[in-house]
Amino acid sequence: MMTSKKRYRVLPYKQASQSAKALSSALGGKRIKLENSEYVPKSQDVIVNWGNSQAGIDCNQLLNHGAIVANASNKLTFFRTMEGADWLPPFWTNQEDIKDEDFPVVARTVLSGHSGVGIVVCESRSDLVPAPLYVKYINKKEEYRVHVGKYINGDYEESVTTIALQQKKRRLDHEEPNWKIRNHANGFIYAREDVNPPASVLECAADCLLRSGLDFGAVDVIWNEHYQKAYVLEINTAPGLEGQTVDDYVKFFKGYVNSS
Numbered sequence: 001m002m003t004s005k006k007r008y009r010v011l012p013y014k015q016a017s018q019s020a021k022a023l024s025s026a027l028g029g030k031r032i033k034l035e036n037s038e039y040v041p042k043s044q045d046v047i048v049n050w051g052n053s054q055a056g057i058d059c060n061q062l063l064n065h066g067a068i069v070a071n072a073s074n075k076l077t078f079f080r081t082m083e084g085a086d087w088l089p090p091f092w093t094n095q096e097d098i099k100d101e102d103f104p105v106v107a108r109t110v111l112s113g114h115s116g117v118g119i120v121v122c123e124s125r126s127d128l129v130p131a132p133l134y135v136k137y138i139n140k141k142e143e144y145r146v147h148v149g150k151y152i153n154g155d156y157e158e159s160v161t162t163i164a165l166q167q168k169k170r171r172l173d174h175e176e177p178n179w180k181i182r183n184h185a186n187g188f189i190y191a192r193e194d195v196n197p198p199a200s201v202l203e204c205a206a207d208c209l210l211r212s213g214l215d216f217g218a219v220d221v222i223w224n225e226h227y228q229k230a231y232v233l234e235i236n237t238a239p240g241l242e243g244q245t246v247d248d249y250v251k252f253f254k255g256y257v258n259s260s
Contacts, residue, residue: 006044008253012238013051019241020050026250048253051238063215063256069237072212075111076133078234082211087204087221087232090136095128107131114236116183137180138231140222143168144197145190146205147239149216149252160206163216164248165197166190192244198223200230208232216252 008029012020015034024031032039032047041047041059048063049055053073055066071077079091092098098105103124109131110118121137122128147163169191170177177187205219218239222231241249 006046007042008046008048009039009041010048010050011052011055011057013053017050017238019238019246022241022246023048023050023249026246027253046253049237051236063253064217064237065213068213072214072217072235072237073112075108075234077111078212079133079135082208082232085207085211085232087200087207087230089138089231089233092134093132095125095134098125098128098134100125102136104137106135106137108133108135116181116185119181121180135233138222138224139226140231141225142197142223144195144201144221144223145218145236145239146197146202146221147216147218147245147248148205148209149256150209150214151256158210160209161252162202162205163252164192164245165195165202166192166245167195167197190240197221198228198230204230204232208235215256216249 008024008027009032010020010024010027010029011032012034020031041057043060045059046061046063047057047059049066049069051069051073053066053070055062055069071081076093079088082088090102103122105122107120107122107129108118109120109129111132120129120131145166147165148160149163151159151161168188171187171189174187201221201223204221208219209217212235214235214237218236220233220236222233224231
């Protein structure tokens with residue numbers, strides 16, 4: 001019996017997402033419109049949810065359900081879901097619970113922000129600002145983004161693969177980088193060459209994905225040299241993609257379908 005060829009559809013968190021556009025094109029598929037869509041899922045469709053917390057489409061294969069994306073995208077919900085993992089930094093929701101020896105801490109004034117939006121580093125109690133979440137600042141030698149995806153084998157056992165691996169490295173054209181908050185505006189880029197993290201960085205990312213319930217995600221992991229320990233900061237459900245990383249995701253999604 002002939003089987004229908006898989007069709008790929010990408011559901012973006014916003015229509016203008018360049019990563020969703022690049023991914024759908026590389027998959028040979030289409031993006032689903034967020035407004036006035038006439039799309040009706042077919043049995044052969046594979047829908048890749050790119051960060052949309054409202055996704056609840058009834059189809060055979062929806063990768064990353066909207067409710068799970070919503071939990072992962074909200075920093076407070078994410079920390080509460082991951083509570084108990086030994087790679088999770090200490091966190092608080094009330095200023096009164098933070099002890100003097102816990103400083104510095106990072107105030108997250110925006111729970112669903114990205115690219116460093118809503119981050120305030122508080123060196124002491126006098127620096128605290130109102131926020132729904134405070135996270136212990138962990139010194140880091142290196143910071144990675146580990147793109148991971150989940151497969152389910154024939155015995156319905158879950159396993160995690162590394163889709164792509166990046167490290168935040170200093171932009172040489174930026175004279176005064178901020179080593180505490182490493183984003184593009186503060187003088188850093190994601191590099192793919194010569195990236196060799198400790199094994200525990202990859203292990204933490206894989207464990208984070210399994211605990212989250214997501215099918216794929218990009219986990220931000222830092223490495224503390226002094227304690228020889230990795231810590232997870234967050235998981236991204238619509239990471240920025242370009243170049244080879246787009247191809248890496250295409251390979252994963254097509255492999256996921258062939259394994260299911």
